[in-house]
Amino acid sequence: MQNGTYLRNGPGLWNIGDHDFRHLFDGYSTLVKLQFDGGRIFAGHRLLESDAYKAAKKHNRLCYREFSETPKPVIINRNFKNPFSGIGEIVRLFSGESLTDNANTGVIKLGDGRVMCLTETQKGSILVDHETLETIGKFEYEDGLSDHMIQSAHPIVTETEMWTLIPDLVKPGYRVVRMEAGSNKREVVGRVRCRSGSWGPGWVHSFAVTENYVVIPEMPLRYSVKNLLRAEPTPLYKFEWCPQDGAFLHVMSKLTGEVVASVEVPAYVTFHFINAYEEDENGDGKATVIIADCCEHNADTRILDMLRLHTLRSSHGHDVLPDARIGRFRIPLDGSKYGKLETAVEAEKHGRAMDMCSINPLYLGQKYRYVYACGAKRPCNFPNALSKVDILEKKVKNWHEHGIIPSEPFFVPRPGATHEDDGVVISIVSEENGGSFAILLDGSSFEEIARAKFPYGLPYGLHGCWIPKP
Numbered sequence: 001m002q003n004g005t006y007l008r009n010g011p012g013l014w015n016i017g018d019h020d021f022r023h024l025f026d027g028y029s030t031l032v033k034l035q036f037d038g039g040r041i042f043a044g045h046r047l048l049e050s051d052a053y054k055a056a057k058k059h060n061r062l063c064y065r066e067f068s069e070t071p072k073p074v075i076i077n078r079n080f081k082n083p084f085s086g087i088g089e090i091v092r093l094f095s096g097e098s099l100t101d102n103a104n105t106g107v108i109k110l111g112d113g114r115v116m117c118l119t120e121t122q123k124g125s126i127l128v129d130h131e132t133l134e135t136i137g138k139f140e141y142e143d144g145l146s147d148h149m150i151q152s153a154h155p156i157v158t159e160t161e162m163w164t165l166i167p168d169l170v171k172p173g174y175r176v177v178r179m180e181a182g183s184n185k186r187e188v189v190g191r192v193r194c195r196s197g198s199w200g201p202g203w204v205h206s207f208a209v210t211e212n213y214v215v216i217p218e219m220p221l222r223y224s225v226k227n228l229l230r231a232e233p234t235p236l237y238k239f240e241w242c243p244q245d246g247a248f249l250h251v252m253s254k255l256t257g258e259v260v261a262s263v264e265v266p267a268y269v270t271f272h273f274i275n276a277y278e279e280d281e282n283g284d285g286k287a288t289v290i291i292a293d294c295c296e297h298n299a300d301t302r303i304l305d306m307l308r309l310h311t312l313r314s315s316h317g318h319d320v321l322p323d324a325r326i327g328r329f330r331i332p333l334d335g336s337k338y339g340k341l342e343t344a345v346e347a348e349k350h351g352r353a354m355d356m357c358s359i360n361p362l363y364l365g366q367k368y369r370y371v372y373a374c375g376a377k378r379p380c381n382f383p384n385a386l387s388k389v390d391i392l393e394k395k396v397k398n399w400h401e402h403g404i405i406p407s408e409p410f411f412v413p414r415p416g417a418t419h420e421d422d423g424v425v426i427s428i429v430s431e432e433n434g435g436s437f438a439i440l441l442d443g444s445s446f447e448e449i450a451r452a453k454f455p456y457g458l459p460y461g462l463h464g465c466w467i468p469k470p
């Protein structure tokens with residue numbers, strides 16, 4: 001294994017004072033590092049010093065709006081009712097003041113070497129030192145786009161640039177933005193208007209790119225003004241399900257910002273796009289269709305509420321995890337109105353669970369063959385296996401041990417590799433007895449290469465990145 005650091009982010013602390021958080025996505029960001037050095041692993045973890053976490057620690061209570069949690073107003077004098085308190089909350093929400101900066105979703109290495117933790121609020125873009133895990137400070141965007149408050153949690157990063165989406169809640173749509181490595185300034189490449197007449201744009205946790213295009217999802221699961229203002233969460237949190245308004249995918253040229261396709265597709269629910277690429281069906285060098293793959297939850301929104309901590313803790317051992325699959329979209333580039341959505345590989349082969357995916361990063365935007373993701377060995381209430389899916393041959397290899405919960409299987413290509421699956425897969429695994437270990441699987445055979453046991457348990461985590469040692 002080459003020398004370098006695997007860094008993983010995720011919610012790790014789910015209570016403050018005597019208050020227990022409700023949802024998996026609410027927890028305060030906890031970074032875990034696995035430093036590979038001369039065939040040995042050195043591990044460490046640390047909480048991210050976001051304003052939200054620091055304020056919670058100082059006041060021993062929730063101070064910012066998290067994914068499902070809204071801080072209770074502090075009542076100074078019970079007899080005094082501020083007639084404007086309702087308005088105040090709306091102002092605080094729409095000015096972004098009350099939103100969290102708890103960057104607990106992912107961590108990326110920018111092309112210039114800076115390492116940034118992220119969540120769906122723009123203020124939750126925080127730089128860290130990947131060796132000490134110290135919080136360096138906010139990533140200061142120098143482009144005036146931060147007024148829009150929210151962003152996709154999964155920007156697409158290469159050595160030279162970063163692409164991301166900024167949803168527009170006022171004029172429902174998405175800004176597609178690009179930031180050069182070394183810069184703090186995002187430029188707007190183009191804008192897509194939502195097709196549906198609903199108030200809010202579709203939720204975008206992630207999106208996809210091909211070599212020449214950006215694929216922008218418009219899911220029927222939409223931001224909802226009603227639910228954004230509610231203090232108590234609904235089963236769909238800040239969102240609402242609007243299948244009657246249609247489901248769409250838009251394709252924008254990276255070069256010109258022009259929307260070259262906008263198709264209606266069957267209803268879908270996804271957190272994570274896997275990859276996308278262009279296909280030239282006529283063999284004349286001109287792309288005729290875009291293929292975009294995602295972890296698709298059979299258009300069933302229940303998964304969002306299944307990730308409530310109480311549900312996860314109390315349903316252990318019950319087979320209640322809703323089914324998921326690799327959803328493959330075909331988006332014609334000939335002006336057709338409709339796109340297709342199919343199941344890429346029979347979902348039974350990966351236990352009908354599919355999320356927390358990764359691919360060989362050298363195949364980003366290219367025709368590719370292998371997906372690494374969390375699958376399942378039923379019965380289960382949460383993805384409890386690692387799966388390697390060959391989407392060409394439609395074969396799956398699964399890795400599972402009794403009582404485990406593995407986090408995202410992260411693929412690191414072997415330097416100099418010539419095969420797509422030549423590399424290692426890293427995952428951090430929680431055990432039934434409260435322990436945890438890091439596991440390395442061979443990217444090709446999907447057999448265990450090594451494991452390193454932690455002297456304590458680590459919480460479940462979300463997304464990571466690889467930082468090679470220079």
Ligand SMILES: CC(=O)/C=C/C=C(C)/C=C/C1=C(C)CCCC1(C)C
Nearest residue numbers: 025065066067100105119120150238
């Ligand atoms: C951890 C994860 O995958 C998602 C986290 C999402 C968050 C923190 C979303 C926060 C939001 C608010 C606090 C209010 C506005 C809407 C929204 C972006 C959902």
Ligand SMILES: CC(/C=C/C=O)=C\C=C\C=O
Nearest residue numbers: 105271353354355383462
């Ligand atoms: C844990 C998760 C989504 C995380 C977002 O970043 C999804 C799990 C889905 C279960 O099948």
Ligand SMILES: [Fe+2]
Nearest residue numbers: 105153205271
């Ligand atoms: Fe995610």
